[in-house]
Amino acid sequence: MSETARVSLTLNGEPRTVEIGAGRTLLDTLRWELDLTGTKECCAAGECGACTVYLDGEAVNSCLVLAAEADGREVTTIEGLGSGGRLSRLQEAFLETGAIQCGFCIPGMVVAADALLRETPRPTLDEVLQGLSGNLCRCGGYTRICAAVLRAAGAADVTG
DSSP states (O other), X not given: OOOEEEEEEEETTEEEEEEEETTOBHXXXXXXXXXXXXXXOSSSSSSSOTTEEEETTEEEEGGGSBGGGXXXXXXXXXXXXXXTTBOOHHHHHHHHTTOOSSOSSHHHHHHHHHHHHHHOSSOOHHHHHHHTTTOOOXXXXXXXXXXXXXXXXXXXXXXX
């Protein structure tokens, strides 16, 4: 018999409770128990950023967090960034600039960019590059991704 844990958290503004295996990651719990598949698994080692979510307002790699650590805490995923059924301004900017290629890295990239914009509302290109440095895009769409972040911040496009 495997050991389980009951985890109660606020997920994208809604209270949720889930029964999980004691060693289950937050990433797997979000995807497989809570049916929020926007957060992606890629490296499972905290290297690529595809699984970035907010935990109590801090951007974290959900593959490195045990789901039990989220008990009593607030988790926001890519699905929770918009409001009222609408995309956030940042999500819209990603669409407008064509920053979405295969889409695999985009959820984590958007959450990381959102965290950057919360801390630095008018970043320079260098600050955007630094803020996204923990996120990898295998399609190589960094120019459009940076343009999206700058567009959302109200800066001039750099779509070169």
